[in-house]
Each structure stands twice: as C-alpha cells, then as structure tokens.
Amino acid sequence: xxxxxxxxxxxxxxxxxxxxxxxxxxxxxxxxxxxxxxxxxxxxxxxxxxxxxxxxxxxxxxxxxxxxxxxxxxxxxxxxxxxxxxxxxxxxxxxxxxxxxxxxxxxxxxxxxxxxxxxxxxxxxxxxxxxxxxxxxxxxxxxxxxxxxxxxxxxxxxxxxxxxxxxxxxxxxxxxxxxxxxxxxxxxxxxxxxxxxxxxxxx
Numbered sequence: 001x002x003x004x005x006x007x008x009x010x011x012x013x014x015x016x017x018x019x020x021x022x023x024x025x026x027x028x029x030x031x032x033x034x035x036x037x038x039x040x041x042x043x044x045x046x047x048x049x050x051x052x053x054x055x056x057x058x059x060x061x062x063x064x065x066x067x068x069x070x071x072x073x074x075x076x077x078x079x080x081x082x083x084x085x086x087x088x089x090x091x092x093x094x095x096x097x098x099x100x101x102x103x104x105x106x107x108x109x110x111x112x113x114x115x116x117x118x119x120x121x122x123x124x125x126x127x128x129x130x131x132x133x134x135x136x137x138x139x140x141x142x143x144x145x146x147x148x149x150x151x152x153x154x155x156x157x158x159x160x161x162x163x164x165x166x167x168x169x170x171x172x173x174x175x176x177x178x179x180x181x182x183x184x185x186x187x188x189x190x191x192x193x194x195x196x197x198x199x200x201x202x203x
Contacts (some may be wrong), residue, residue: 001037002132003071015203027082039066050068050109051065051066051067051105051106051109051114051158052065052066052108052109052111052192052196053065053067053101053105053108053110053111053112053152053192054111054112054113054188054189054191054192054195055112055113055114055135055188055191056113056114056184056185056188056191057113057114057116057128057131057132057135058127058128058131058184059078059080059090060076060077060078060079060080060184061077061078061079061081061094061131061184061188062074062075062076062180062182062183062184062185062186062187062188062189063075063076063077063101063103063185063188064185064188064189064192065101065192066192066196067105067106068106072178072189072192073182074178074180074185074188074189074192075185076181076182076184076185077097079091079093079094079138081095085135087106087136090127090130090131091130091131091134094122094131094134094135095134095138098135098138099138102142102144108144109144109145110144110145110146111135111139111144111146111147112146112147112148112149112191112192112194112195113132113135113146113147113148113149113191114148114149114151114154114187114188114191115148115149115150115151116128116151117150117151133190147195149191149194149195153194154169154187154190154191154194155168155169155190157190157193157194157198158173158190158193158194159199160170161171164181167183169183169186169187169190170182170183170186171192172186173186173189173190176193184196
C-alpha cells in the first residue's frame with residue numbers, strides 16, 4: 001500500500017454559474033444547478049508528472065484529479081437539468097465543467113473513466129451513453145488521451161474482489177486516507193489510484 005499524507009491545501013474552484021468554492025478542506029458549493037462536493041486534498045507520493053482525471057460518469061458524476069504536483073482532489077458534481085430545461089442541458093454543463101477542470105489544472109494529460117457495460121435500465125444506459133459520447137468527443141477535439149476501465153477491474157484493484165459492493169469500495173478508500181462523500185466519489189478515487197499505480201494497466 002502506498003503511503004499518503006494528509007495536508008491542507010487551498011484551492012478555489014468556480015463553476016459556470018459563478019459560484020465559488022470556499023478554500024477549505026471539505027466544502028459544498030453550487031455547481032450548475034446541483035451540488036459540488038470536494039473532499040480532502042491528499043499528497044500522493046508518485047513520480048508521474050502529468051495531470052490525470054478519473055471519472056465515474058453519470059448525472060451525479062464522481063471525479064478525482066491528480067495534478068502534476070502529486071496532489072489529489074476529489075468530489076462529486078450533479079448535472080441534473082432543472083424542471084424547465086431540456087435533457088441536453090446536462091451534457092452542455094458536463095462539457096463546460098470538463099473545460100473548467102482542465103483550465104484550473106493547467107491541462108489534462110489523460111482521462112480515465114469507469115466503463116459500464118450493464119445498466120439498471122434503459123434511461124440509465126442512455127444517460128451514460130450521452131456522457132460517454134460528450135467525453136470522448138471533448139477528448140478527441142483536444143487530443144487528450146482517454147481510457148475506459150471495466151467496473152470489475154476497479155473493484156478488484158480497490159478491494160481484491162471484482163464483485164465487491166459499493167460500501168466495500170468506500171471502506172477501502174477510507175482506509176487509504178480519503179473521505180468520499182458517496183460511492184460515485186469512491187469509485188473515481190479508486191480509478192485514479194489504479195491509473196497512477198498501474199500506469200494505466202501497463203503493470
């Protein structure tokens with residue numbers, strides 16, 4: 001297990017509506033028309049210099065970012081459209097958020113996303129497909145490498161079992177010093193650690 005040390009970091013992040021996160025260890029702030037949560041900022045001792053973003057795609061997207069100074073930031077963001085908006089607004093917000101994250105990080109070296117092959121229903125499958133299409137198009141436009149990682153691979157890396165439940169992944173991430181708000185954030189953290197520690201599956 002790789003050692004981590006928890007250090008206070010002050011990062012101000014602003015969403016597309018102008019709501020700014022207070023620079024504290026754990027905050028809630030407005031993002032689009034949903035919640036934007038960040039948790040602890042943890043220095044991860046690793047030599048890889050590039051910025052890596054890991055995503056658990058969905059209307060509530062879990063994310064984790066490792067920047068070139070080896071710090072990890074994670075959270076969740078909700079893209080659910082309001083009552084008077086069309087369904088496509090969630091994807092527009094997602095693209096804007098990706099651009100914002102890339103700008104704040106000073107560019108993205110690569111993006112890893114959780115590759116889901118089976119869904120709870122047709123609506124969930126369509127929603128995931130929409131986010132995936134937006135993500136891959138965004139990456140292609142900016143020449144950012146991207147990689148889909150099967151759910152079982154992430155769970156096996158995090159817990160030792162490819163069929164582990166949500167609570168097991170959350171517990172595993174807490175054991176490594178993180179404080180995920182929910183399973184979406186826990187999955188994104190686990191995916192990011194997988195991308196870092198296996199060099200994207202190369203070892």
